[in-house]
Amino acid sequence: MFQTINPYTQQILAQYEADTPDRVLAKLDRAHTDQPHWAARSFAERGQYFRRLATYLRQEQARLAELITQEMGKIIGESKNEIEKCASQCDYYAEQAEALLQADNVPTEAQRSLITYEPVGVVLAIMPWNFPFWQVFRYAVPALMAGNTTLLKPAPNTFGCGLALQEAFGAVGFPEGIFQTLITDVDAIETLLADDRVGMVTLTGSERAGSAVAAQAGRSIKKSVLELGGSDPLIVLADADLDKAAEAAVQSRMSNAGQVCIAAKRFLVESSVKAAFTEKVAARIGQLRQGDPTDPTTQVGPMARLDLAEQLDRQLQTAMAQGATLLVGGRRDGCNFQPVLLDEVTPGSIVFQEETFGPLATITEVSDAEQAVRLANQTRYGLSATIWTSDTAKAEQMARQLAAGSVFINAVVRSDSRLPIGGVKKSGYGRELAEAGIREFCHPKVIYVA
16 A cells, blocks of 8 residues: 655655556556557647647646645645646657658668658556646657557656546547556566566666666667766856856756756855855845645745755765755755755765755855766766856857767756757766657667668
8 A cells, every 4th residue: 555645744744555567557557558559649649639638738737736736745836837737748749750650761772761760569658746737748758659558657646646647648538548547656666567468667766766676678688778876067167147047057956846857956156256156145035935735935945855855864964964055945844955055065075976855955166167077977866966167168168078968058958849858978878859758759760671
């Protein structure tokens, strides 16, 4: 039996009975059976389902956003934005999927040589709690538009959202086997990955979870796509617009109570502007309104679970013991963690080397752009990075030296249906979104006509 808990009030929201092993396999059988029929439909037919789903999401936005806020504590405005983003994802792939998967004609000595992109079959997805709708739509819309079916295992603290997703797909007429939610912990994953009816697995989550799932997929010779942790740098050079950089830094780090993989977590600031930038960031963080996530005036809600808040607290205490200076915040009451700014953070600090998944920002001084790049890369992660400078040509050169899947210059890193997202090093492999993302859920096939 699972239960979901409101992180702000600590009240139990609901209890869920786990799927039995037989029920899990029955869902897999249904997904496997329905997949060829779904793949046989045209892109236009599949797109119509997603257009209806986009309409449903917009009509039900308030109810679904409230569910997100209740289950994982996201402030209500961000929850509403998440639902709208999912609707836009439906619109994008309904319109673009056919073109993105168009066969590639390759000139050879043959009459015709082409590469087609065929669905893998059943996609098993293990998704996190921090964006319980968007993370699902990020993979599911392109995967299903490519002709696959899917089984979703949501995080246990957002099982209500996972079931609401299944309900949404059913409400607009998707056949039952196309999208199904599994109410299970990790126990069923190894069994499913060992089953030949599962074509691949995609996971967004921790480095530890990604390593375990990739190993299991490897044993069964299954493709995997992993989007894991990040310790993303935000580089501020001396010629940057400091007001814009500070505003963006706080927005990136503190949105969703800091629980964002692609958030800027390490601020690397050139010496000559470090004091001014630090003052601006500290002032903005100190003014953030923290409280009830259902209150539209709240700017930072609670962290999603008590164990996560406790882990961040341990990282904070360790960092201060290692010499970091606490400038702002740091008090904790249950899941409510006052936004933190740490100064004098060295590359050996725990908060420099580990992912900090909560409202904690760090500042490290750098002498120049060269040292900024070197320290930015001095982590096992490589998800995204940000550079703030008026010299965009120089920033582009720096971007090519950064070990990251995305580098945004003078802008906050964000996911966009038109741009692929994913990481390098311990941040994972494979891509979601755009052309690269939909092709991850396909097998390339060569057709050669002599």
